[in-house]
Amino acid sequence: MTILNAKHLSYAYPGKTLFKNFTCEVKKGEWVTFIGNNGTGKTTLLKVLAGVIETQEGTVSLIDPLTKVQLKPTERVYVGQHEFSQHDGFPATALEIVVSAYTPLLGLFKNPKAHQIESAKAMLKKMGLESYIHKQLSELSGGQRQRVFIAKALCIQPKVLFLDEPSSALDANFTLELFRLLKSFQEEGLTILMITHDLALAQSVSDRIFCLEEVDVLQLDAPSIQEELAHRHTHLGETHEHL
Numbered sequence: 001m002t003i004l005n006a007k008h009l010s011y012a013y014p015g016k017t018l019f020k021n022f023t024c025e026v027k028k029g030e031w032v033t034f035i036g037n038n039g040t041g042k043t044t045l046l047k048v049l050a051g052v053i054e055t056q057e058g059t060v061s062l063i064d065p066l067t068k069v070q071l072k073p074t075e076r077v078y079v080g081q082h083e084f085s086q087h088d089g090f091p092a093t094a095l096e097i098v099v100s101a102y103t104p105l106l107g108l109f110k111n112p113k114a115h116q117i118e119s120a121k122a123m124l125k126k127m128g129l130e131s132y133i134h135k136q137l138s139e140l141s142g143g144q145r146q147r148v149f150i151a152k153a154l155c156i157q158p159k160v161l162f163l164d165e166p167s168s169a170l171d172a173n174f175t176l177e178l179f180r181l182l183k184s185f186q187e188e189g190l191t192i193l194m195i196t197h198d199l200a201l202a203q204s205v206s207d208r209i210f211c212l213e214e215v216d217v218l219q220l221d222a223p224s225i226q227e228e229l230a231h232r233h234t235h236l237g238e239t240h241e242h243l
Contacts, residue, residue, distance in 0.1 A: 001065030003028040003160060003191050004049065009058035011044055018044055020215040022058070028065050028159075031192045033202040036212030042195045043081065043164055045212065049193060050078040050162040062160060071160065074104050077153040081164040081195070094140065095120055095133045098152045105156070123151040126181055128174060142169040150178070154185065161185075163194040167201070179205055199228055 004026040011018045018041025026032055034042050047053045049060055051073075062071040092100075098120040102112050112120075124133050127147040137145060146169045153161060161182075167175040183205060186192055196202050202209050209220045220228075 001028045002026065003062065003065055003071075004193075005059075005061045005063070006049060007059050009045070009048060009055050009060070011041065011048060011056050017215045019212060019217050022217040024210075024217075026191060026193065028191055029186060029189050030207045031186055031194070031205055033194045033196060033206040033209045034212060034217075035196060035199055035202060035209060040212035040214075042212055045217065046162055046164055046193060046195055047078065050076060050160075052078050064159065074101075074156055075158050076160040076162070077156070077158040078162040079149055079153050079164065079166065081168060092137055093134050094124060094129060094137065094144075094148045097137060097148050098124060098155055101152045101156045120151070120155050123155040124148070127151045128177065143171065143174070146170060147174075147178070158190070160191045160193070163192065165195055165197070167196065167198065175201070199225065203229070 002025045004024075006022065006024045006026075009022040010020045022045070024032075034045060036042050044053070048055045051060065051062065062076050063069065064071060064075075095117070099112050099117055101120075102116050106112060121133055124130065124147075127150065129144060129147055129151070132140060132144060137148065140148065146166070150163075150166060166182075167178060170178060179201065182190075182192060194202075194206075199209075203225055209225060210217050211220055
């Protein structure tokens with residue numbers, strides 16, 4: 001059952017085409033990962049697919065396959081790579097940040113319900129932040145902030161989650177815990193689209209992997225993935241443990 005349908009997407013900046021004529025269908029409950037070198041347009045593509053920015057050419061539809069209704073903004077959540085690092089002076093606790101995810105559902109001047117506050121606390125605990133629930137965001141490390149914003153995204157139970165380098169500020173141990181948690185949500189029907197530089201991690205969690213190269217977005221088959229992993233192992237050394 002298709003939940004995301006992208007047709008003939010193209011995007012360019014002055015003097016540089018990022019991707020051209022990309023078409024893809026994503027099924028409900030699928031995990032799709034995008035890899036590629038810096039500057040190839042991965043973040044732009046993910047933002048276009050998430051509806052954060054408009055495509056220059058082509059169309060993207062995000063439709064619930066059961067109700068046939070377009071997904072609401074709270075049902076398709078994007079977590080940017082640098083979002084967690086841009087709130088140094090923001091006067092809010094970790095819990096307040098996560099609870100703010102409910103504002104679009106409640107309305108601007110309505111207080112969250114008790115069960116929503118408890119759900120936010122529970123999600124922060126799953127993120128290993130039980131001791132930091134009432135800490136100001138400015139007191140948290142980059143990796144801790146990253147976990148706060150992922151908790152915020154997950155607590156409202158979106159149908160599609162877009163993640164740009166979700167493990168970029170995390171240590172290896174918590175990266176494994178995070179992806180086990182994300183896998184459990186996927187098994188319950190969550191669709192995930194992700195960017196990562198970690199191909200071995202991508203292989204361990206993804207149903208499909210696409211690589212952005214020049215202006216093309218190519219789906220990698222199993223032999224291509226193994227060839228690239230062997231190349232990285234030879235030239236970059238061993239990577240950490242994966243799922």
